[in-house]
Amino acid sequence: MTETLARGDRLLVGRDISDLDGFTAQIRAAGLAVIVLIFVLAAVASIGVTRRTVGRIESINATSRAIMRSGLDQRIPLRGSHDEWDRVAENLNLMLDRIETLMGEVKQASDNVAHDLRTPLTRMRGRLEKAYHAPRGSETDAALIGDTIADLDAVLGMFASITRISEIESRARKGAFRTVNLVEVAGEVVELYDAAAEQDATRLRLAGEADVPVTGDRDLLFDAIANLVDNAIKHGRAGGRVTVTCHNVEGGAVMSVADDGPGIPAEQHDRVFKRFYRLEQSRYTPGNGLGLSLVAAVAHLHGARIELADNAPGLLFRLSFPAPAVGAQGG
Structure with missing residues (x-):
């Protein structure tokens, strides 16, 4: 700062700012240190997240391999963290529960079909074998043939009902709604x-x-x-x-x-x-x-x-x- 005095002299006032340069240098050093620390922490966090993610994926893969080997009784373990991976595991376990239920229903349906078809088919075979070995008689043959046709109609009706149910479940009949x-x-x-x-x-x-x-x-x-x-x-x-x-x-x-x-x-x-x-x-x-x-x-x-x-x-x-x-x- 300069000032002209009454006699024409000039007064110059200044301040040494070398300490400010030192402070600026310290701020730059601290900023660089913070940047390096951020990169180090990001790298450590990245490695941790990657290892955790790979670990959860490997856990799901191991459970999948166990299911393929031994059946649907295995489930993906939960860690109790309630994070996204736990939610994914819960959803996959629910899907496995549903698949196991559906497979059980398919097995039950197959067993019931076998049980219900065995009786009429056995009766039909017995009647045909009896007709094959017995002397020919028009009334007897007609009765055997009639009973066999009735059993065949029952079996065909069963398959027709299955087809009809599948057609209804596919919603193919909504065009006739009134x-x-x-x-x-x-x-x-x-x-x-x-x-x-x-x-x-x-x-x-x-x-x-x-x-x-x-x-x-x-x-x-x-x-x-x-x-x-x-x-x-x-x-x-x-x-x-x-x-x-x-x-x-x-x-x-x-x-x-x-x-x-x-x-x-x-x-x-x-x-x-x-x-x-x-x-x-x-x-x-x-x-x-x-x-x-x-x-x-x-x-x-x-x-x-x-x-x-x-x-x-x-x-x-x-x-x-x-x-x-x-x-x-x-x-």
């Missing part, structure tokens, strides 16, 4: 099974409202209700009653079939919808264990909720349908 009066469909089913109910002295009746609209495939709904009524008559109490009820509820419609038979144990409510699954007491009654599977497929296609409840005594089977689609065509 607004349908559920009461009319249920009434046709009750009329069809009235004679079968009378043979067992069962009282079959239709109750509820007169107009219960739903959006769906009329033929599939008929098949589903028919299977429910058929099951109620077959497995209900002889001389009992079966009631089919249709009524409107807020946001949709409900159709129920109730009987006063022995019912189904609560722990088996979910199992009865599996293909070929039959209760032990039903093993020796006519049927192939596909009726409720078809009902479940039709309900799923129509967005309906299935409920099984104790009718005290007996079983109450309820289908809850959503409200009819706006603009659906009548049928």
